[in-house]
Amino acid sequence: MEVSTVGSAERSRSADGGIFFGALQVRRDLGSPPLRVALVVEAAGGGVAVHIADMVRGLRACGGFDIHLIVPIGARFDGVILTEDLLAQCDTVHRVPMRRSVGSADMIAFAQLSRCLHRIRPDIVHSHSSKAGALARMCIGPWKQVYTPHAVYTLNPYLPRAQRRFYGLIEGFLGRVRSDRLIAVSVDEAEHLRQVLRIPADRIETIFNGVPAPALLPSIEARVALGLPHDAVVVGFVGRLDFQKGVDRLVRVAQCLLERGVDNVIFAVMGPGDFGSVSGVSEESIPTNIRLLGLIPEARRFFSAFDIFALPSRYEGFPYVVLEAMAAGIPIVSTRVSGAAELIDAEQIGFVVPNEDDTNLFADATAALAQDPMMRERMSRNCERAVERFSATAMVERTANLYKRLLMKETN
Structure with missing residues (x-):
């Protein structure tokens, strides 16, 4: 007993x-x-x-x-x-x-x-x-x-x-x-x-x-709660706003898409900290297509608001947010960092780009996914097949x- x-x-x-x-x-x-x-x-x-x-x-x-x-x-x-x-x-x-x-x-x-x-x-x-x-x-x-x-x-x-x-x-x-x-x-x-x-x-x-099976909010409900437009392609980022997580790279990717005329993409940024603490980033340099959402309790419930997940990190072990994105069926664009690159390459659930400060290839991959809903759907199905193993x-x-x-x- x-x-x-x-x-x-x-x-x-x-x-x-x-x-x-x-x-x-x-x-x-x-x-x-x-x-x-x-x-x-x-x-x-x-x-x-x-x-x-x-x-x-x-x-x-x-x-x-x-x-x-x-x-x-x-x-x-x-x-x-x-x-x-x-x-x-x-x-x-x-x-x-x-x-x-x-x-x-x-x-x-x-x-x-x-x-x-x-x-x-x-x-x-x-x-x-x-x-x-x-x-x-x-x-x-x-x-x-x-x-x-x-x-x-x-x-x-x-x-x-x-x-x-x-x-x-x-x-x-x-x-x-x-x-x-x-x-x-x-x-x-x-x-x-x-x-x-x-x-x-x-x-x-x-x-x-x-990760456990996600308890996701319905997509529309999640976007309303976060103040995101229902008709945009939303690229999510969840993590600390610091150098390791590559938020300065994310800013450059967002700016690059604006300059290319890809104006239907919104970057939703969740996490503690502020861009001003990262070298090379100031409040004035944040593009208009970035939404700063701050620290969101139970952030994994809101992954249903995303169409794409971005991981521009400089180094990682095996980031949980990538697993959470996979569990939510969200295609991923990531730099080649430990864990994330292995998972994405093996399961075909996104794109892996070189781990470098030149963000053109990261922007290319993000734009390609944003403009191809069929590709996103195929990668989402691959996520469903992979999630049980993780x-x-x-x-x-x-x-x-x-x-x-x-x-x-x-x-x-």
Whole structure:
């Protein structure tokens, strides 16, 4: 007999802010002990937050897991994605003052994280993104260490040589010495880990990101809610408004289409930040065919407003927005970045263009799709066929099986 701790259990709070469920000990006494997983994340926003949310829901649905979530304090935590309802599905939730930048504050974060893990005593510590991955893997304990970089930092082609060497040495050392498994979210990332960072192949597991079936709004309703015209071809962009995501490239593509006389295309831009923070872009330079929509809660519900999805990124691991666009049946135009290029080429669901700042080919591909509804329809059907292979359920099941294999290997 198993007594659930979710929803009905009494809660109490620990000194470090963790939420503990009173029925947890009952479940351990009455049946075989569940596998205890600590999910550690510092960049708790965007695609990483979506991934964590899907993992929490999926592991809870699988059964047999205690889920302990360790997240940052402050703006790096996205409460729109990691909602109170989502946190309530965890057995404990802890907040640690992890910061993105490297500095003396990392010693405090390390001490608190180590203390937290020794209190939880998990079977598996699964860290996500580079800062959490470094801090968690330096914590010594009896647990197995699993790390998902979500675009390992050294994939960034714009990283200065000294920084590339510094971060490469850290990632390589921790990967070889302090990791039981690294999860690559794309084939390109797995090859980078093996060939560039010299991490043994038997430490690397490739598990593609996955998304749940979308709960889309009807197209007309979505466009009305976003203030978009019903008769335009809408190119969607969802992501942070920053250099990595290539929003300066998106501005040039939009301007290029206007200059070519393609005036029935609207670019709908969702995401946090502002164009003014990106080099080479100012409020005055934003073309009239761009609509800035800001941060939209549950953005994936509004993908039905798009006819085309644009990903002008400079580097990625395996971007969730591409999977969400595919799940919504939206053809994609993307630069050649990890994950996205593999998916689009293999499934024939869009166009992949060179990853360069000359945006003419990106504009060509966007214009071609905008002017050919039959091509968009064919690619949309290809999306429908591909989506089952990239489901959140498959992603969680493969990750859960990895956890179990690591522990079975230890007992054998």
